[in-house]
Amino acid sequence: MSRTIPIDRFYGSLPNLLRKYEKYGRQDYFKGTTREQFLKWQKETRTLLTGLLGLDKMESCPLDPQVVERVELEDGIVREKVILQVEPECYMPVYILIPTGSGAKNRCFLAPPGHQGAGKYSVAGRWDIPAVADAIRRYNYDYGMMLAKAGYTAFCPDCRGFGERRDEGLRNDSESSFLNSTCYNLAHMAEAMGETVIGMCTWDLMRLIDYIYDRGQWDTRYLGCLGFSGGGMQTLWLSALDERVKLCVISGYLYGYRDSLLKLHGNCSCNYVPGLYEHLDMGDIASLIAPRPVLIQSCRDDHLNGERGLINVVEQLEIMRRAYQLFDREQFPLHDVREGDHCFHPDAVPQMIAQMEQFISEQS
Ligand SMILES: [Zn+2]
Incomplete structure (x- = not known):
């Protein structure tokens, strides 16, 4: 005998929240028409987001870098493991993949991780760990190693809560x-505490750029950031807020908030910033990357795009495109559309990165 009774009608909250989203959402999108107005909006919006993310609560400190491991891998790639102090008593382990062969470039990428890949282990290509190998196969998750094989030094951090930074609940x-x-x-x-996971991750990546500048080994005019899924989320926010990122690749994380994070509300809590929807949609945040080169990669059947599929992506790209048009850079954002569900596709990425680098060198 059942210990419950069937419910034939539910009285949930979504219709009401959608109504409010229409009424109060996205009040602070760019409404001007000139480059000067955009630059003013960009500055004000970064200040607004700094507050919403709790970045103003982050505490600086000496990075105190400790190189704890140095391994020579195949293909002439050296893997260093460095521990950085990102806030007082808060440490971030980073794998640095350094190509040393004839194809090595003096350029580098940050490669933050997404969910379900053990943080840096999948991104840095630890195929020797069987569970990680499965995650890499599932999502082509070893994009840090892909970059290293293409000649770039790849910085693959554990973001907060991932890999060696797991908090108490998953320490087994x-x-x-x-x-x-x-x-x-x-x-x-x-x-x-008035902070957010996105704020913490963005801060930590800013500190990682500090470290790259301190080491002084790479040409920071081409400093890149590439991430898939939760790594795409971090790439989006870092690039929007820190102009030291000169080109970026965001895969599997560019869509309208209404469909993808309000109607779809089963995503991880780390996606959510209190109060954000009242101010901006995701395309507005991505517009802050303008006029720097950016590649967006989307999968046609990615369930995270929401019920309208790619339409929910293209609408946000259009918001971005309007910003780039103000700088006469209609070619951006580049958009690489792939078939299938949520997955990173390396195929065309190195070539599109080369295209963006070429653009930077022509501008300078
Ligand atoms: Zn999460």
Whole structure:
């Protein structure tokens, strides 16, 4: 005998929240028509987002870098492991893949990780760990290694809650705990403190750029950031807020908030910034990257695009395109559309990065 009774009608909150989204959402999108007005809006919007993300609560400190491991891999790639102090008593392990062969460039990329790949282990291509190898196969998750094989030094950090930065709840050696992250728990800890996971991750990547500048080994005029899924989210926010990123590749993370994170509300808590929807949609945030070169990669059947599929992506790209038009850069954002569900596709990426680098060198 059943211990419950069937419910034939539910009284949920979504219709009401959608109504409010229409009424109050996206109040601070760019409404001007000139480059000067855009630059003013860009500055003000960065200040607004700095507050919403809680970036103003982050505490600076000496990076105190410790190189704890140095391994020579095949293909002439050296993998260093460095621990950086990103805030006082808050440490970020980073794998740095450094090509040393004849194809090595003096250019570098940040390659932040997404969910379900054990943080830096999948991005840096740890095929020797079987659970990580499966995650790499599933999403082509080893994009840090892809970059290193193309000659770039790739910085593959554990973002907060991932890999060696897992918080108390997942500190055990089960495969599931190893692959997954505590960003969900971290959101609970952060938000009541006036912070956000996105703010923490953005801050940490800014500190990683500080470290790249300190080492002085790379040509920062071409400093790139590339990420898929949650790594795409971090690439979006970092590039929007830090102009030291000169070109970026965002895969599997560019769509309208209404369909993809309000109607679809089962995504991880690390996606959510209190108060954000009232101000901006995702395309507005991505517009802050203008006029720097950017490549967006989308999969046609990515369930995260929401019920309207690619339309929900293209609408946001149009918002971005209007910003780039003000700088006479209609060719951006580049858009690489692939078939299938949520996945990174390396195929055309190195060639499109070369195209963006060529554009930068022509401008300088
Ligand atoms: Zn998360």
